[in-house]
Amino acid sequence: MVQRQIPRPAEILELMTFKPIDLDGKRRRLSSALTIEDLRTIAKRRTPAAAFDYTDGAAEGEISMDRSVEAFEDIEFHPSILHDVSTVDTTAQILGGSSAQPFGIAPTGFTRLMQTEGEIAGASAAGAAGIPFTLSTLGTTSIEEVHAANPLGRNWFQLYVMKQREISYGLVERAAQAGYDTLYFTVDTPVAGARLRDSRNGFSIPPQLSLGTVINAIPRPWWWWDFLTTAKLEFASLSQTGGTVGELLDSAMDPSIDVEDLAEIRRMWPGKFAVKGVQTLEDAKKLADLGVDAIVLSNHGGRQLDRAPVPFHLLPQVAREVGDDMEIILDTGIRSGADIVAAIALGADFTLIGRAYLYGLMAGGRQGVDRAIAILSDQVERTMKLLQVPTLQDLGPEHVTQLSRVRRLEEEPRPRVR
Template sequence: MTTRRLPKWSELKPLLQTQKIEWDPTERRLAKAQTIGDLRRIAKRRTPSAPFDYTDGAADGEVSLRRARSAFARLQFNPSILRDVSKIDTSTTIQGNPSAYPIIFAPTGFTRMMHTEGERAVVRAAQKYGIPYALSTMGTTSIEDVAAAGPDVDKWFQLYIWSDHGAGKELVQRSHAAGYTTLILTVDVPVAGARLRDVRNGMTIPPALTLKTFLDGAMHPNWWFDFLTTEPLQFASLSHWEGTVADMINHMFDPTVTLKDLDWIRDAWPGRIVIKGIQTVEDARRVVDAGAEGIVLSNHGGRQLDKAPVPLELLPSVAAAVGDRTEIYLDTGVTSGSDIAAALALGADAVLVGRAYLYGLMAGGQRGVERAAEILTSQLRRTMALLGVNSVDELTPSHVTLR
């Protein structure tokens, strides 16, 4: 028989803990997010289908995106034990400039459609965390306004080559004048990928008030209130487009671009050039031979050619081929700090993240982007400690097995 008794108040009192009430609804939402997946779920609840799916979706059957995420999920870490990991150093150098973390906030188009704070929120979060930020040609905040919002950030400008080369040169020159240090030339969009979610949602730039979007807006009144009562979207490249994003890309982008176009870009841009969209070892060699100071292994987040190579799986062979001659970055499928650690171990110098911070932006504006950065960086530090390394330079291929 178990002998029972009434507990004493002195025994109960330590167990009764009051929790501070958080009155700010944004802080309350974000505090519940422990992963990027949590931020995604919050973002989906708070954002209309068209802008959410523009961020979340990929091309055709979205196989490329699933494969990229699956590659990170399947890999095996090989930790080293009995190491002093009391001091973790995540700092590195990216394109000659110091960065607190091996993370670059990737260029994303139409960012103010996700949340009215848009690119300003992202560059301010990048400044807080001491990492580079890349503004897209298809951004919704001007080159100069982004520069003013993040004066201390290492700012990059991402360029698509348009059929009108003069307009592209003007953007490049404005970026240089505003203090941007690095140009990302994206080369995997000769034509638009089949982004079927956008087609099904009737995605237009800016969003149109159709019956469908009106009904969707009734479920997301805060988003529409912010959209309609803040400054209109301002694009670096256009003011309005009566059609889908794919129609716009096919109309404006130059499908005749070749490696020779690097010549006029070099003439217009005095800074460093990074080529984004590399998907084979041979193309990595070609652009490095042409003088690229960096390359991004990327299938455009799965948004262009479906069933394209998985950047993480391509990384070891590219690192072996050109890693001693250029900096190598990777994107697509990165949703955690452990993903970042794995990419660094396999030969990347840094990782670009886009969707991850956009989920945070939709979940809570600038504070949501900062929460995404906090999640990624804390996961990275923890993964490094558990692997038994003190700095990002100590991550090697021996720490990861691709499966």
């Protein structure tokens, strides 16, 4: 028989430890976020629908985006055993330099609309974490201001080649003069994708107010206070600022760009040169033959052609075919450090995070970006330890199996229908 006794108050108190109350609301909010999805939940609560949906949404039916996220969910890890992982090294070598983690911040447009600290928060947080930051042509902070926010870190510039070539050429020169070490030549945006959430929300620069917009904004006064009491929201690199996202892209981008444009920009650029938006093995081989320094396997976060290839599915064959000829970077669908580890194991040299960092930005400005980077960094290290691999170089295809919810049918001869 179990002997029972009436507990004494002192014994009960020994078992009860109350968590200290943090009076800093932002710090309390961010510390409660344990995953990128947690940051997304906070971001949605604190950001007006138009700005949140611009970040969270994708093109048409958003199939490419959903498939890209699912591709990382549908993996199986294969841990090693009996390896010393008391410490692990997450340092990556990429594009002529090092990064403290195997990920950097991807280029994103209209960033100050999501939260007023915008690219400054991203660049300064990246510099503090020792990872690269990429500024978009459609950024809302200038090339020079980003360099000032991250003077000792690695800054990269993402370039759209526009109808007015002199604008693009001027941006290349400014980025070079400001000490940016890598240029991302983007090739997947001849025209704007159909981003239906933006159309339904009336998303534009500047924002178009409607009754629905105002009603949605009422419980989010902090966003409007930031928006109305800081510098005017406009593109830092473009003079045209009015219109919907699709109208701005279609008016500026040139669908006629070709290999000659790539060669011309490359001649102008003194640093490392990468091509962003590669979606087929054939194009990867073509760029390897052209001798570019790196490619970014990307479907633009699912924001351009819906039902485009999933970069993570494409990665293994591209790595096998051209991985010895140039560096391979991957973006789209990354929501955790485990996703990043899986990408490295299957042949990527590096990864880029877009939405994951923006959820942190919307959740808490610079502190939110710091939190997003910390979450991913912790997950990378923990996943490596559980796989029992002490360095990124020890990761290989033997550690990951790709499963798939979408199965490509084998090509078979089809009878002609008469």
